Amino acid sequence: MAASNPFPLSKEALLACYRTMRTIREFEDRLHVDFSRGDIPGFVHLYAGEEASAVGILTHLGDGDRIASTHRGHGHCIAKGVDVVEMMKEIYGKKGGCGNGKGGSMHIADLSKGMMGANGILGAGAPLICGAALAAKFRKKNEVGICFVGDGASNQGTFLESLNLAAVWNLPVIFVVENNGYAESTSRDYATAVNSYVDRASGFGIPGITVDGTDFLAVYEAAGEVIKRAREGGGPSLLECKMVRFHGHFEGDAQTYRAPGEIEDVRVNHDCLKKFSAHVVSAGVISSDELAAIDKTVLALIEDSVQQAKAAPLPTLADLTTDVYVNY
Ligand SMILES: Cc1ncc(C[n+]2csc(CCOP(=O)(O)OP(=O)(O)O)c2C)c(N)n1
Numbered sequence: 001m002a003a004s005n006p007f008p009l010s011k012e013a014l015l016a017c018y019r020t021m022r023t024i025r026e027f028e029d030r031l032h033v034d035f036s037r038g039d040i041p042g043f044v045h046l047y048a049g050e051e052a053s054a055v056g057i058l059t060h061l062g063d064g065d066r067i068a069s070t071h072r073g074h075g076h077c078i079a080k081g082v083d084v085v086e087m088m089k090e091i092y093g094k095k096g097g098c099g100n101g102k103g104g105s106m107h108i109a110d111l112s113k114g115m116m117g118a119n120g121i122l123g124a125g126a127p128l129i130c131g132a133a134l135a136a137k138f139r140k141k142n143e144v145g146i147c148f149v150g151d152g153a154s155n156q157g158t159f160l161e162s163l164n165l166a167a168v169w170n171l172p173v174i175f176v177v178e179n180n181g182y183a184e185s186t187s188r189d190y191a192t193a194v195n196s197y198v199d200r201a202s203g204f205g206i207p208g209i210t211v212d213g214t215d216f217l218a219v220y221e222a223a224g225e226v227i228k229r230a231r232e233g234g235g236p237s238l239l240e241c242k243m244v245r246f247h248g249h250f251e252g253d254a255q256t257y258r259a260p261g262e263i264e265d266v267r268v269n270h271d272c273l274k275k276f277s278a279h280v281v282s283a284g285v286i287s288s289d290e291l292a293a294i295d296k297t298v299l300a301l302i303e304d305s306v307q308q309a310k311a312a313p314l315p316t317l318a319d320l321t322t323d324v325y326v327n328y
């Protein structure tokens with residue numbers, strides 16, 4: 001007889017979350033390889049290691065809810081439902097990508113999915129999401145806005161001004177601080193005066209929660225609480241996810257600022273996918289064979305996306321002048 005399910009999600013929902021986290025991991029690990037081969041133009045910042053944050057939070061949202069992302073945005077895009085093949089084409093700089101190959105990794109957006117954009121400008125997503133949340137408030141459909149920001153970007157004035165604005169306008173917003181301990185090579189503790197982002201939020205009259213961002217279920221539950229609060233008119237919250245990044249700040253980063261053994265330690269002891277698997281398998285809810293079957297289909301999806309990206313044409317000179325202005 002199957003074990004009873006102690007989790008707040010059905011088995012099917014847990015499998016879907018695992019699939020999304022695994023898709024992000026494979027997408028990022030494949031970019032790591034392809035970038036090192038010189039196949040990818042521009043710059044990429046990888047989200048591998050941080051998957052439980054994007055998926056634990058965005059599983060609560062629908063297409064009408066909006067998010068603003070960061071320079072490390074692939075995980076947020078995938079978790080918000082942006083098409084993986086279109087994303088791969090975009091990162092490869094090809095036509096048929098989310099921005100027809102003209103934006104690249106840091107400009108992926110899909111408004112039909114409520115994904116307002118990755119962003120190369122630190123802290124820029126915070127005022128954007130205040131605008132989206134104000135619109136949601138007027139629409140009265142109980143939609144919310146979520147802004148992701150790194151520990152480094154959380155020191156930007158735009159972010160702090162947005163906390164204040166969201167509080168005075170009582171906006172349905174959640175500010176998610178993805179605290180991976182570094183801003184480029186600068187450690188969080190060197191550059192940020194307070195230890196707790198919850199304390200910082202309380203200075204703006206906003207409640208907050210700190211959570212282990214490598215524990216999917218902890219993130220899912222904390223996010224559920226703050227998102228429910230926002231949907232019910234309770235106003236903004238801050239959610240700090242403490243997490244680790246597997247790769248360098250950008251691809252090509254020598255990571256000389258990391259402590260000896262740190263990179264191995266994060267992969268062995270702080271891998272959110274390993275933790276998720278151990279949790280659901282030991283509870284007898286999902287078997288390792290079922291997870292392995294998902295891994296296989298995800299690998300095939302990523303391989304297909306790369307083949308499609310490689311085969312797609314580059315933008316032409318004439319494409320330079322399209323997509324410049326939006327028509328309403
Ligand atoms: C306004 C602005 N200042 C500086 C930079 C350069 N920059 C890009 S990423 C980065 C570090 C960001 O750290 P964090 O916010 O913690 O995000 P993480 O890279 O750790 O995900 C910096 C300083 C920028 N892109 N925008």
Ligand SMILES: [Mg+2]
Pocket residue numbers: 150151152178179180181182183184
């Ligand atoms: Mg950081």
